[in-house]
Each structure stands twice: as C-alpha cells, then as structure tokens.
Amino acid sequence: MDDRPSVTTFLFTDIEGSARLWEQAPERMRAALERHDALVRAAVESHGGVLVKSTGDGPNNQLKAGGTKDDKQWRVIEHLVVNPTPEISGALVLVYQDISGAGSTGAQILSAEVRPAYQLTEHFKVTLDAFYQSIKNKGPGGGTATLTKVTLAPTIVLGRGYYARPELRLFATYGSWNDDAVALAAAQTPPGSIASGAFGTSKSGTTIGTQLEMWF
Numbered sequence: 001m002d003d004r005p006s007v008t009t010f011l012f013t014d015i016e017g018s019a020r021l022w023e024q025a026p027e028r029m030r031a032a033l034e035r036h037d038a039l040v041r042a043a044v045e046s047h048g049g050v051l052v053k054s055t056g057d058g059p060n061n062q063l064k065a066g067g068t069k070d071d072k073q074w075r076v077i078e079h080l081v082v083n084p085t086p087e088i089s090g091a092l093v094l095v096y097q098d099i100s101g102a103g104s105t106g107a108q109i110l111s112a113e114v115r116p117a118y119q120l121t122e123h124f125k126v127t128l129d130a131f132y133q134s135i136k137n138k139g140p141g142g143g144t145a146t147l148t149k150v151t152l153a154p155t156i157v158l159g160r161g162y163y164a165r166p167e168l169r170l171f172a173t174y175g176s177w178n179d180d181a182v183a184l185a186a187a188q189t190p191p192g193s194i195a196s197g198a199f200g201t202s203k204s205g206t207t208i209g210t211q212l213e214m215w216f
Contacts, residue, residue, distance in 0.1 A: 093113045
C-alpha cells in the first residue's frame, strides 16, 4: 500500500462584477457565462478533474495533483452566437489547448461544437448540436482519443431568441469514440461512462433524456 500523502487541488472561479453586468447588459453576461463555463469545464476535464457544482457564475472544481511551476499551457478560444432572424439562432465554439511541462505528460486538445436552432412557434424550437473533440497524448505511448456526438433536441421555451429561458428539452444523443477515449475515461475518478460498462464494449451509443435549463 502506498501511504504517501496525496494532494488535491480545489479551484473556485468567479466573473468579476457579474451582479452589475447582469443588471446593465444581461445578454452579454449570458454569453460571457456560457464562455466561462465552457473554458472551466475544458480545463478541469483535461487535467482529470471533476466539476463538483456550479452556483451562479462560480463553478467549484476538484483537480488531480501532479502539476508543478514548470507546467505550461496555452489556449485559443472562439465563441460566436448568431440570431439573424427571430426564427434562426445558433452558436459556434472552437477551443484549442496545448499542455506541456514537468508535472504532466502533455496533451493537445481540440474541441469544436456547432448548435443551430430553428424556432417553429413562440414556445417551441428544434435544436441540433454537433460536437467533436480530440485529445492527443504527448507522453510515452502517445495515442489520440476522439469523441464525436450529435444531439437532436425538441425544446419548449419561454419566448424567442438563443438566450430565451427557461427551456425544457427532450434530447437524443448519438456518440462514437475510439479505444484511446475508453482508456482515457477509465483513468478518470470516477471512470467516465464510456469506460464504466454503461455501453458494454461498444465504441458508440445513444442516450435519450430530458433537460431543464433556467437562469436566476
């Protein structure tokens, strides 16, 4: 048994001046919050961390130990939201991240997501979400984990526009992944769903469910 003490890092984030921004520019604040959450989730999960909870604009995250002052990483993000007509809206998110240093094996992470939506009536729209991610391991053994998924979500919504909330979604998601993705998921604590037996030995699967999203 290894009796050496372990180190756990807790990360708390906050958007400075969020209360004022919600009052003065709520649409811009919603976009900033979505971008903030996407950045935090990508950074935490790329380091084997777990999102514990999110309250308002301040996620609470737990990260694995192992980083050092020599670790280096950089990230490029593009987040675009469009709403050209009352019926058509959508978003595009692109993230590239490079991690290297003495405390990690290093990785190159590319994520891309596009989410168009079409509003059929005042309170009903259909959203399509396509997502792709690759994580290239720069350490010994290499390997590149890939995940591709597509979601179709009929949605009941209170009003028009990309940021109209609350939303009640019925969604169906199809995803496919490779062996390196299974190995990466198995190394997480707890293991990710594609390595925990939820999909058996398959390299693809479908998830159906409901989701309620509302902001305060």
